[in-house]
Amino acid sequence: MNTKRWVAIFLAAALFLTGSAVSLISTVFSTNLEDLFATPERGFEENIIEEGNGQGKIAVIHLSGVIQSNYDTPSLFQSPGYNHRTFLKKLDAAAEDPNVHGVVIRVNTPGGGVVESQEIHDMIVDIQDDYEKPVYISMGSMAASGGYYIAAPAERIYANPQTLTGSIGVIMQSINVAELAEDLGIHSEVIKSGPYKDIMSVTREMTEDERAILQELIDESHELFVDVIDNGRENLSRDEVYELADGRIYSGSQALEAGLIDGLGHFEEVLDDIREDVGRGNLDVVEYQSHLGLPSLFSVAAKSVFSDQLQLYGMKEWMQQNQGPQLLYLYTN
Template structure:
């Protein structure tokens, strides 16, 4: 038992030393160019939401909408920044959070001369594409998965299962629509109309955002926006993205659009803290809302976090 404790302590110590070395190394590398940085890199990784997160041991990176908006504003207020490079690897997220980040990017385009380029990674679907559509230029890998332009609300009816095991549910509400997404009964016709109106309105807002960001006519966008996903190559053929390439191609395009001569100097806004690598294990977030819908399941590594999203209506 004592040997196990010693080994465990040694392992934790090694992890902390590695994290410290990585953090210090990143700080040293950034310090050389920080004063003259002209490109702000902002990472949109994971599910996009307004989920509360933080604490001294949480990661500074991620797809928390408030954090992303704060980083965009910091980049906009930095006199040396001429462009923003978005690195997006996200299956989507909640409608409001995706919309909030999109609007902050569009405000940047409107109020400044800062150019915005989106570099799509493995996945930039649904809310990930929503955010990307605010960029002046979108670069995707040929095999990136993107699109999934649409909105969804899901609920389950488990009454037959509960009947089999002899479980009865009693619900007391202040109004007939308070339990509109209850899984313990059939959805009423009037509830279906309400939910469909929410889906339709959110969907139209999604379309309007892409039209405004991409300058694509609605009549050309609508046939592409039926919820299907596209590879990067297919998205380019359909003008949902502008060019194909990797991160460095996107960086070159960023420098070109921003008229940056020489090698662009990149500052990573939202760089993780010293303990960022341990954020998923040490986060102080205490939200535990039930998952009411499913996102596009692009990566099993995201599953443990998805139960924290109270309502996802974008997929």
């Protein structure tokens, strides 16, 4: 390698380290040092975003990103995002806190895992049935598939007219590289205990028997999705749900017309409505914010300087974590 190339590499490394240091230092000085190095047992903090009469609280919880438990322990180079375990803790805290009289979940997600969506759905049902606290959903730019699944049992659902929601259905997918492998002279050797052990293998065509087995799984999960909407949306008959549940997406306005949501409104309007519903006057509004620790600060700084490379790294990490096909309530475009 010639001298000029070594100099270029050295300069790039120096710029990266300098930029990261500046970003990190500026963030540190704008953050309480005690909070920076502390690790709350719950994994999140409660902050007042609107002061009210002090007679109780409305808890605001954000659900952003793909609903998947794979990202519960992000690496230093991964951007902070959805953490399933922490999100469930937030729901549990809102349920257990006697001063919380209502919950608003701000949803911005294309959906995600079938199991994770089911866990959130069940907790929302428990908050309303066992703790008798209303849960309102405020949809952001997207609340599709699993995002709608978790919204269905809520007391009321609101969206922006341009929100993308719906995508009611289940998907399982993989790629097939059999022809490419054959062209490249690559052959897969598989030793298996039964004929279906390597079902959905990427190196061979799927058989009709295998397709039937997987379709049965898909149909079972889809039926559960229909059950959730049928139970949660009393204004819709089961036949109407089946008609809506063909996988298409809806705008917020279309969803309102179809009966999938209760109203159109911004986040602040949702807060006004739940306060009125609770009937305790102008309650405080608190937000459960995930803790911003040193790893998160490092990842933010790294992303600002090294964004393109980190996207490639994140894609590689995602592929390593998702080796097999999964049942998903997920909108993919």
